[in-house]
Amino acid sequence: xxxxxxxxxxxxxxxxxxxxxxxxxxxxxxxxxxxxxxxxxxxxxxxxxxxxxxxxxxxxxxxxxxxxxxxxxxxxxxxxxxxxxxxxxxxxxxxxxxxxxxxxxxxxxxxxxxxxxxxxxxxxxxxxxxxxxxxxxxxxxxxxxxxxxxxxxxxxxxxxxxxxxxxxxxxxxxxxxxxxxxxxxxxxxxxxxxxxxxxxxxxxxxxxxxxxxxxxxxxxxxxxxxxxxxxxxxxxxxxxxxxxxxxxxxxxxxxxxxxxxxxxxxxxxxxxxxxxxxxxxxxxxxxxxxxxxxxxxxxxxxxxxxxxxxxxxxxxxxxxxxxxxxxxxxxxxxxxxxxxxxxxxxxxxxxxxxxxxxxxxx
Amino acid sequence: xxxxxxxxxxxxxxxxxxxxxxxxxxxxxxxxxxxxxxxxxxxxxxxxxxxxxxxxxxxxxxxxxxxxxxxxxxxxxxxxxxxxxxxxxxxxxxxxxxxxxxxxxxxxxxxxxxxxxxxxxxxxxxxxxxxxxxxxxxxxxxxxxxxxxxxxxxxxxxxxxxxxxxxxxxxxxxxxxxxxxxxxxxxxxxxxxxxxxxxxxxxxxxxxxxxxxxxxxxxxxxxxxxxxxxxxxxxxxxxxxxxxxxxxxxxxxxxxxxxxxxxxxxxxxxxxxxxxxxxxxxxxxxxxxxxxxxxxxxxxxxx
Numbered sequence: 001x002x003x004x005x006x007x008x009x010x011x012x013x014x015x016x017x018x019x020x021x022x023x024x025x026x027x028x029x030x031x032x033x034x035x036x037x038x039x040x041x042x043x044x045x046x047x048x049x050x051x052x053x054x055x056x057x058x059x060x061x062x063x064x065x066x067x068x069x070x071x072x073x074x075x076x077x078x079x080x081x082x083x084x085x086x087x088x089x090x091x092x093x094x095x096x097x098x099x100x101x102x103x104x105x106x107x108x109x110x111x112x113x114x115x116x117x118x119x120x121x122x123x124x125x126x127x128x129x130x131x132x133x134x135x136x137x138x139x140x141x142x143x144x145x146x147x148x149x150x151x152x153x154x155x156x157x158x159x160x161x162x163x164x165x166x167x168x169x170x171x172x173x174x175x176x177x178x179x180x181x182x183x184x185x186x187x188x189x190x191x192x193x194x195x196x197x198x199x200x201x202x203x204x205x206x207x208x209x210x211x212x213x214x215x216x217x218x219x220x221x222x223x224x225x226x227x228x229x230x231x232x233x234x235x236x237x238x239x240x241x242x243x244x245x246x247x248x249x250x251x252x253x254x255x256x257x258x259x260x261x262x263x264x265x266x267x268x269x270x271x272x273x274x275x276x277x278x279x280x281x282x283x284x285x286x287x288x289x290x291x292x293x294x295x296x297x298x299x300x301x302x303x304x305x306x307x308x309x310x311x312x313x314x315x316x317x318x319x320x321x322x323x324x325x326x327x328x329x330x331x332x333x334x335x336x337x338x339x340x341x342x343x344x345x346x347x348x349x350x351x352x353x354x355x356x357x358x359x360x361x362x
Numbered sequence: 363x364x365x366x367x368x369x370x371x372x373x374x375x376x377x378x379x380x381x382x383x384x385x386x387x388x389x390x391x392x393x394x395x396x397x398x399x400x401x402x403x404x405x406x407x408x409x410x411x412x413x414x415x416x417x418x419x420x421x422x423x424x425x426x427x428x429x430x431x432x433x434x435x436x437x438x439x440x441x442x443x444x445x446x447x448x449x450x451x452x453x454x455x456x457x458x459x460x461x462x463x464x465x466x467x468x469x470x471x472x473x474x475x476x477x478x479x480x481x482x483x484x485x486x487x488x489x490x491x492x493x494x495x496x497x498x499x500x501x502x503x504x505x506x507x508x509x510x511x512x513x514x515x516x517x518x519x520x521x522x523x524x525x526x527x528x529x530x531x532x533x534x535x536x537x538x539x540x541x542x543x544x545x546x547x548x549x550x551x552x553x554x555x556x557x558x559x560x561x562x563x564x565x566x567x568x569x570x571x572x573x574x575x576x577x578x579x580x581x582x583x584x585x586x587x588x589x590x591x592x593x594x595x596x597x598x599x600x601x602x603x604x605x606x607x608x609x610x611x612x613x614x615x616x617x618x619x620x621x622x623x624x625x626x627x628x629x630x631x632x633x634x635x636x637x638x639x640x641x642x643x644x645x646x647x648x649x650x651x652x653x654x655x656x657x658x659x660x661x662x663x664x665x
Binding site: 080085 | 553560561562563565569577578
């Protein structure tokens with residue numbers, strides 16, 4: 001793996017509060033890495049450290065093999081796009097794009113060439129003479145991306161760039177960003193709290209909590225094989241359903257025992273042998289529970305529909321099962337009135353099993 | 363069918379109780395009080411203007427509220443160019459130009475320094491910057507009288523005592539706490555990401571200040587300018603203490619004209635001189651009232 005950005009043992013303390021804790025992270029050349037987490041998890045802090053806007057308390061940062069830990073932001077070969085766009089309000093779009101180049105004393109023809117190229121890539125040519133106040137949110141964010149683009153940098157840093165846009169525009173720009181990454185093939189580090197953005201854009205996702213990376217993997221693995229309970233509960237909307245229970249091994253067959261019911265774990269690929277009596281948490285995503293569609297031999301649980309949320313393509317059912325509320329996603333055409341009794345069967349091959357004490361995946 | 367149509371038409375148009383009319387009792391009371399207050403404040407100005415346009419015989423009649431029977435601009439001319447203060451008899455004009463020479467550089471220097479201070483304190487936070495700021499603000503609450511004599515010693519040591527540049531230094535120093543507070547709060551309220559973006563773009567301390575911050579600081583510059591122009595123009599104490607008679611500002615000269623004990627009190631000349639002295643701050647208030655209020659609010663909201 002050709003590393004583009006490498007972070008070694010990075011820590012940052014604000015007074016007594018430790019925001020980043022001995023963090024290691026290697027990002028491959030041309031990779032789109034998303035830092036995902038709820039607010040206060042340290043993801044923006046990490047990005048600001050990479051950008052050189054915050055001084056880490058300890059550890060090192062390498063970009064393209066160069067130790068940049070104490071370098072000024074401009075000397076790191078990075079471009080950054082901010083949530084609030086951060087366009088200079090008194091300058092036209094053109095001046096905004098060229099500001100960094102002018103500061104660096106680049107010759108005029110080269111500046112014009114680069115601005116023209118960025119404007120073409122981002123389709124903001126007609127806006128060049130306007131002031132930021134005369135642009136829409138989407139146009140502003142495009143200019144902000146352009147400002148990173150003209151600097152011809154190795155690494156793009158995005159700090160929640162789409163959070164200020166409305167849902168429709170966010171979806172559009174998400175696609176544009178992905179297209180941009182596919183054509184530029186730059187390394188991109190992208191901070192967000194929106195899991196849809198993370199899942200759709202990322203080559204790999206780093207899920208953070210309390211200054212520690214919980215899991216670093218492809219969106220597919222993160223979604224289907226979360227490493228611990230936090231990641232499992234964080235990714236997916238609505239959240240994964242969790243059932244507490246214990247492992248029972250009978251005649252060599254492992255079962256998950258909860259309440260009075262017993263679910264066979266034959267289809268589950270555990271990373272270790274399942275011992276009888278171990279307290280565990282079973283995690284099943286809403287789309288991996290079948291309603292009234294059990295196959296032969298599937299153990300069936302009885303539940304009652306509490307609320308249904310029709311979402312067009314999908315229909316989300318909130319069911320009562322042994323006093324717990326669980327969510328199930330079914331086809332939008334299938335409608336259930338509140339109070340309807342239903343039969344549930346679980347797709348155990350897609351489920352996740354966690355140790356109740358360590359909260360780690362088994 | 364017809365019944366339904368009537369029903370819907372009744373539902374169209376505004377519903378609920380009508381807003382109160384202009385002449386409700388409450389409004390009459392409010393506007394009445396406002397008018398009384400406005401009248402109370404405008405009255406002295408009226409008396410001053412009217413008196414300054416009268417000749418002395420008319421003033422001696424004693425009716426200060428009556429408009430002048432015979433309008434004369436003689437007192438204004440006298441106040442500007444002939445009134446005597448001590449040895450000189452060239453009126454307020456000398457003081458006017460002294461004040462201009464004091465005010466212009468004092469305002470420019472104090473705003474230039476304070477804006478850089480505020481910018482540094484909000485964006486380039488250094489070790490102990492909060493302590494530094496606190497000390498600066500405490501400075502704003504120490505009465506001027508306490509610092510008067512130490513300041514004299516400092517200026518004497520620097521060889522600036524009694525000179526115009528000495529007074530400019532004094533005004534710059536004493537304007538620093540409030541102006542720095544004003545600029546710091548303004549720059550702190552600007553989005554921090556703007557500053558970060560400029561740093562990523564490669565701009566340094568002065569690059570960001572001149573290219574990004576200064577163009578955005580125009581409103582607060584205007585506010586600071588108003589505060590400083592009116593403050594320094596109206597200054598009396600520093601003008602007396604730190605200069606000599608040749609450099610006395612307008613306010614000091616006004617005092618000398620009005621309080622001269624010899625001869626008859628020329629009320630009309632005194633009034634004209636007072637209005638002339640207050641004309642610049644008055645004009646500033648009238649022309650920039652909106653900015654002034656905004657500035658006071660900007661300085662007051664966050665500490």
